[in-house]
Amino acid sequence: xxxxxxxxxxxxxxxxxxxxxxxPAGRAARRDPRRRVLGLAFDAFGELLFTFGVLCALYLVYAxxxxxxxxxxxxxAASSAFQHTLAATPSAAAAKPADDLADGTSFGFLxxxxxxxxxxxxxxxxxxxxxxxxxxxxxxxxTPVTAMPWDASGNFALAGHRDGHGMIFRDLDLxxxxxxxxxxxxxxxxxxxLDREALSVPIDDVSVLAPVPVGSGFTGPGRYLTMTTCxxxxxxxxxxxxxxxxxxxxxxxVVPAGLGA
Numbered sequence: 001x002x003x004x005x006x007x008x009x010x011x012x013x014x015x016x017x018x019x020x021x022x023x024p025a026g027r028a029a030r031r032d033p034r035r036r037v038l039g040l041a042f043d044a045f046g047e048l049l050f051t052f053g054v055l056c057a058l059y060l061v062y063a064x065x066x067x068x069x070x071x072x073x074x075x076x077a078a079s080s081a082f083q084h085t086l087a088a089t090p091s092a093a094a095a096k097p098a099d100d101l102a103d104g105t106s107f108g109f110l111x112x113x114x115x116x117x118x119x120x121x122x123x124x125x126x127x128x129x130x131x132x133x134x135x136x137x138x139x140x141x142x143t144p145v146t147a148m149p150w151d152a153s154g155n156f157a158l159a160g161h162r163d164g165h166g167m168i169f170r171d172l173d174l175x176x177x178x179x180x181x182x183x184x185x186x187x188x189x190x191x192x193x194l195d196r197e198a199l200s201v202p203i204d205d206v207s208v209l210a211p212v213p214v215g216s217g218f219t220g221p222g223r224y225l226t227m228t229t230c231x232x233x234x235x236x237x238x239x240x241x242x243x244x245x246x247x248x249x250x251x252x253x254v255v256p257a258g259l260g261a
Contacts, residue, residue: 035064047111063259071165074136079122089186101200102125104126104128107124110158110183111184112182114179121139121160125156133160136168138168139160145212145246149246150187150221155212155224155225157227159229160229172250177196180192181193184252189254190246191250192225192247195217196216196243199239199240203236203237205239209226212234227241228240228241
């Protein structure tokens with residue numbers, strides 16, 4: 001009986017005594033409130049970093065994936081509506097081009113075969129982000145005012161997103177001089193040939209949208225095309241620009257050769 005009690009006492013003393021003897025720093029930390037506060041601060045900072053990382057990941061998912069999903073849904077609906085308008089409007093009723101289109105009004109389709117078979121974009125008046133560009137459409141510059149394809153002269157200037165929101169102009173940098181761009185409207189087809197690219201133009205340089213666009217190499221009045229998008233991707237500090245000139249027009253019922261549509 002005495003032996004068992006002695007053993008128990010020895011075991012208990014061994015465990016308790018060993019723990020206290022091996023961790024004097026732990027006792028000191030518990031006695032020092034400054035270290036306790038510092039530890040809590042590090043824990044809180046770590047939690048803040050983790051939360052920040054999660055929020056960044058969610059934002060990237062939203063910006064690079066979800067905005068493309070929502071833009072695709074909006075664009076399909078708007079494209080279907082304009083396709084119906086094309087089919088339902090007789091050529092005779094569309095003989096006179098409309099003037100002063102309201103921003104947000106769809107007026108045509110853009111085809112660029114060099115970007116892939118079946119590549120097509122909805123053309124919409126204006127370049128306001130929420131109303132036009134973020135819906136996955138290609139916007140036509142209305143501020144500053146630029147020409148429409150059916151105008152006798154001027155610069156038909158367009159803009160589109162390169163990342164997120166449908167990223168319709170993502171591969172604009174893959175084009176090359178000589179590539180054709182086709183515009184389908186209620187008033188006929190307009191075919192442009194690309195001539196020159198500017199890899200990086202200041203974001204506030206609107207001279208590229210002038211009736212005779214600066215930097216394009218064109219020297220006199222004509223019927224020109226300008227396409228712009230952000231560069232570099234995901235940064236949006238400059239603009240990538242393509243210029244072209246009108247080389248062919250056909251009536252609505254005659255699909256231009258080379259389009260394959």
